[in-house]
Amino acid sequence: MAEHEDPNARHNEKMAKKKAARDKIMATKTGEKGLIVVHTGKGKGKSTAAFGMIFRCIAHGMRCAVVQFIKGGMDTGERRLIEERFSDLCTFETMGEGFTWETQDRERDVANARAAWERAKELILDPEVKMVLLDELNIALRYDYIPVGEIVDFLKNEKPEMTHVVITGRNAKDELLEIADLATEMTMLAHPFRAGVKAQQGVEF
């Protein structure tokens, strides 16, 4: 077989071109800045991926913090692991009392959301803290427990330039998506609840 017909050679040539194109693009990406990251959508993985980013910071020895706006977005197992093993690197605050349909008390939800946001601002402004996860903030915004304009103003004007802020929750507001540097929508393609399987340890909590 002539060399130009060898499928391996063809594949390798294609990959060499791909690498050259990629290297060229990457060479133009030289800036660093603190990012506003949003995970939204109805699918799984919004809080889990954010939690993965917090562990990535911990792996690099970077100071970070988690503020849970609604209890139950992240698992108590995750909180326990952080508090028992990494409390020197990661501050963990649970301000909410459960999903809104569990509390059925709007005034209490508003007060909890306000307290969580005030604590979140302190952590974002702390120059030692490099990443702050605002878990399930989108739910508090959706029900207008906190005005989205207040959050957007703070992130645009007061967030330290190099600090990363990660925001999770379905139904992210457009105003927030507009200022996000990195926004990902998680969409459900298949779900075990359809087949009568309950939430299981390690997978969903």
Place this chain on the structure above:
Amino acid sequence: MAEHEDPNARHNEKMAKKKAARDKIMATKTGEKGLIVVHTGKGKGKSTAAFGMIFRCIAHGMRCAVVQFIKGGMDTGERRLIEERFSDLCTFETMGEGFTWETQDRERDVANARAAWERAKELILDPEVKMVLLDELNIALRYDYIPVGEIVDFLKNEKPEMTHVVITGRNAKDELLEIADLATEMTMLAHPFRAGVKAQQGVEF
């Protein structure tokens, strides 16, 4: 104002209905089984969310394992953290040598993918191991380094019933999505590369 006009009362009543509907649905979800979970799509968070699930297992003291089919899907920081702090609970195997466009050697990629899959099968069959993450397997399948039919047959017929298998990588094959219990597509809504920002520690590696 009459009580039925109080916006808090209206909100609380709506939430009470939501909770009743949710509780009714959840009561029907009683089964447990090992799930086949797929994270795909062009967006961020596929490996990060899977890594978050591995940490969730670790938090619960469940034995688990990671097999990296392509080096670079998960960060070396993540590997180091697991190996230094949690090697008693999590086995970490990196079989690939980098993204395919870095190696430019199809035969070597095929041999690496085959070795990774053989190791993955051992780990999935190990009754002590409750979750196995096959990181970037979809890339190996996309380039037909391993026939997808072989993977599907094994997961359908030989995977222990209670073991969870998590598969990541863009361009998941339809044959794999068909057998997934939980499949999530991550879609990019905004990305900092557009603004000339490079990949940063803690966010992307």
